[in-house]
Amino acid sequence: MSKAAALRPGPPSLPEWVRRLPEYLMIWVPLLLSAAHLVSFSLWTIWISFTPSTLVPVTGWVGLRNYSAVAASRNWQIAFDNLLLFGCAFVVLSAATGLILAILLDQRIRGENVLRSIFLYPLAVSFVVTGTVWSWLLNPGLGIQKLVHDLGWTTFRFDWLIDRDMAIWTIVIAAIWQSSGFAMALFLAGLRSVDADIIKAAQIDGAGPVRIYRRIILPSLWPITITVVVIQLQFAISTFDLVRALTNGGPGIATQLPALVVYDLMFQRSLLGRGAAAAVLMLLILLAVLLPYAAWRYIQRRRAAHA
Amino acid sequence: MRDRTFAPSRIWIYLVVSLIAAAWLAPLIVVVLNSLRTNEEIAQGSMIGWPQHLAWANYAAAWSGFCVAETCAGIRPYMLNSALVTIPATIFSTLLGAIAGYAVSLWRFRGDTWIYGIVTLGLFLPQQMRLLPWTIVLRDIGLINTLAGLVLIHTIQGLSFTTLFCRNYYVAIPHELIRAARIDGAGFFRIFWRIILPLSGPILIVTVIWQFTHIWNEFLYGVTFTNGQQQPVTAALIALSAAVADIPQHGVQSAAVIIAALPTLLIYLLGGKYFVRGLTAGAVK
Numbered sequence: 001m002s003k004a005a006a007l008r009p010g011p012p013s014l015p016e017w018v019r020r021l022p023e024y025l026m027i028w029v030p031l032l033l034s035a036a037h038l039v040s041f042s043l044w045t046i047w048i049s050f051t052p053s054t055l056v057p058v059t060g061w062v063g064l065r066n067y068s069a070v071a072a073s074r075n076w077q078i079a080f081d082n083l084l085l086f087g088c089a090f091v092v093l094s095a096a097t098g099l100i101l102a103i104l105l106d107q108r109i110r111g112e113n114v115l116r117s118i119f120l121y122p123l124a125v126s127f128v129v130t131g132t133v134w135s136w137l138l139n140p141g142l143g144i145q146k147l148v149h150d151l152g153w154t155t156f157r158f159d160w161l162i163d164r165d166m167a168i169w170t171i172v173i174a175a176i177w178q179s180s181g182f183a184m185a186l187f188l189a190g191l192r193s194v195d196a197d198i199i200k201a202a203q204i205d206g207a208g209p210v211r212i213y214r215r216i217i218l219p220s221l222w223p224i225t226i227t228v229v230v231i232q233l234q235f236a237i238s239t240f241d242l243v244r245a246l247t248n249g250g251p252g253i254a255t256q257l258p259a260l261v262v263y264d265l266m267f268q269r270s271l272l273g274r275g276a277a278a279a280v281l282m283l284l285i286l287l288a289v290l291l292p293y294a295a296w297r298y299i300q301r302r303r304a305a306h307a
Numbered sequence: 308m309r310d311r312t313f314a315p316s317r318i319w320i321y322l323v324v325s326l327i328a329a330a331w332l333a334p335l336i337v338v339v340l341n342s343l344r345t346n347e348e349i350a351q352g353s354m355i356g357w358p359q360h361l362a363w364a365n366y367a368a369a370w371s372g373f374c375v376a377e378t379c380a381g382i383r384p385y386m387l388n389s390a391l392v393t394i395p396a397t398i399f400s401t402l403l404g405a406i407a408g409y410a411v412s413l414w415r416f417r418g419d420t421w422i423y424g425i426v427t428l429g430l431f432l433p434q435q436m437r438l439l440p441w442t443i444v445l446r447d448i449g450l451i452n453t454l455a456g457l458v459l460i461h462t463i464q465g466l467s468f469t470t471l472f473c474r475n476y477y478v479a480i481p482h483e484l485i486r487a488a489r490i491d492g493a494g495f496f497r498i499f500w501r502i503i504l505p506l507s508g509p510i511l512i513v514t515v516i517w518q519f520t521h522i523w524n525e526f527l528y529g530v531t532f533t534n535g536q537q538q539p540v541t542a543a544l545i546a547l548s549a550a551v552a553d554i555p556q557h558g559v560q561s562a563a564v565i566i567a568a569l570p571t572l573l574i575y576l577l578g579g580k581y582f583v584r585g586l587t588a589g590a591v592k
Contacts, residue, residue, distance in 0.1 A: 026410075034464075038426070041437045044439070048439055057443065109320060118328045125572065126526065127526065189587065237433070238433050240434075241541070263438075
């Protein structure tokens with residue numbers, strides 16, 4: 001472009017900032033809207049959690065009373081215990097499944113692309129669909145148990161869906177089915193980035209495949225493992241749709257989770273103050289996972305920069 | 308491992324992998340088969356079985372026949388709602404995210420790192436922290452229980468992801484390119500149209516697929532901010548299973564589930580590579 005063209009845009013009478021107004025608007029409006037809603041909505045919810053709001057938000061100050069009411073409720077206690085169990089079981093099992101799948105797919109097998117697509121397709125489906133389908137499969141009068149009975153093994157029992165103590169495991173099963181493929185994708189990328197020369201050197205030294213995995217490949221995967229665990233925990237903490245479609249918190253309140261308690265308090269019981277307090281508690285649980293992770297990432301990065 | 312020392316045990320690898328793959332496909336196959344069985348057929352046996360004859364009528368009923376709450380129009384109106392929310396919100400959030408990503412990575416302005424840092428906090432903040440404020444805001448601007456309200460929410464919230472995706476892609480573009488164009492007198496928009504957009508093909512596909520899949524599959528906002536005829540299809544599916552709890556219609560319900568899952572499954576089949584890239588890009592944030 002020539003100098004003349006550069007000078008052309010805009011009538012000369014307009015000041016610089018007016019000429020550049022569309023540009024400023026395009027840059028600032030979306031970013032400011034996004035940032036402002038994140039900050040103000042968080043503060044707003046925190047504020048509501050300290051007010052005596054019930055049906056509508058009101059001003060006033062009740063200190064930590066909403067928090068103690070939520071923490072003392074059976075609903076929340078069960079939800080919190082369930083989250084601990086579900087979070088641990090789901091994260092460990094889905095990471096393990098993902099790692100096994102990744103190692104199997106890394107053996108230079110035929111049809112790797114097709115297999116990878118099969119393990120990843122549940123991620124494209126909504127949790128509502130996943131929950132609905134698994135609620136059919138795990139329903140003792142309808143799904144797997146019924147099928148086995150019809151085949152002749154009539155004493156077979158697989159009724160976790162209606163068993164208060166075991167129902168939470170049905171959510172673990174569906175969640176593993178839905179998201180192990182994600183762990184697999186990350187692990188596979190990690191396996192593929194292990195230095196081939198080191199492996200070759202170990203083979204020349206006479207190390208067998210099991211030894212190579214245990215001593216060289218798996219130890220190099222632990223940073224990815226931490227990422228997988230943190231992301232899956234983040235998912236576990238905010239699980240809502242899956243439970244809603246699979247058990248709807250039942251039988252009774254046996255599969256209650258924090259996200260369901262928040263929804264219940266806010267929109268079914270119209271206890272906005274307590275609902276907001278439960279939401280803030282969810283945020284605190286999430287921060288308990290994310291802050292150590294952020295610190296670890298920061299240290300890792302600094303170490304890499306100094307090395 | 309890229310050697311042949313595993314050769315004797317390879318048959319085991321194939322066996323194990325095929326078994327797991329079968330388990331992963333089983334739920335899909337079961338639902339597809341059920342969508343072709345009559346309700347009576349399923350009631351006599353179990354959900355798991357082969358269709359006696361193909362009951363295509365299930366799909367007709369699911370699409371435009373059965374009743375959710377008071378209305379008997381199938382899931383067609385709810386599919387339309389989902390499309391009317393998902394398509395505009397995907398386009399808006401992707402375009403605005405591309406411009407914002409370009410602004411913070413290449414154009415640079417005062418405060419860009421700060422605002423970018425705050426925007427990406429949206430990746431972590433639980434939806435529950437925004438439910439009440441959104442309810443109040445939507446009510447005040449008259450968009451509660453409207454599709455436009457959902458478009459607005461998904462556009463603003465989607466910006467966190469789309470800006471991150473695009474910014475991480477654009478930082479690899481050499482700054483000299485932009486500097487040279489600016490010296491030649493090209494402005495913000497001209498550089499975006501002439502230089503940035505032509506280079507953005509892959510990242511725009513990743514972003515569009517990511518946004519479409521997430522907005523289509525979203526449930527919590529749909530069920531909170533809309534009701535009745537305004538609900539997206541995910542909320543309608545839940546309403547449907549509640550509505551037919553007394554007299555289950557599993558054949559029709561299966562067909563409805565398939566129809567509701569089809570758009571995102573098709574996109575996954577067509578753009579699987581880009582879908583996975585979005586997943587891992589979102590992971591390494």
